[in-house]
Amino acid sequence: MTDTRGDSPLMENGIDPASLSDEDLFRELGSLYRTRLETLRHGPDAALSNHFKRTAELETEYMTRHPGREVDPDRLTQDF
Secondary structure, three states: OOOOOOOEEOOOOOOOOOHOOHHHHHHHHHHHHHHHHHHHHOHHHHHHHHHHHHHHHHHHHHHHHHHOOOOOOOOOOOOO
């Protein structure tokens, strides 16, 4: 199955993250993060389950592409 443009493979809940450009991957992650609290508080169980699954797929793809991402050592520490 492909998206409406016919150029990216569709998964059950969206386009395969591996086929997204970095720009599209960041846009999709941003969209999920913006809707997170509303989905958690007010979404039906199926919507929350889909949100968990899609977030994991996209974050896993991000980590695959950027294993050496820049980490701000002052952001969080193990001493909390």
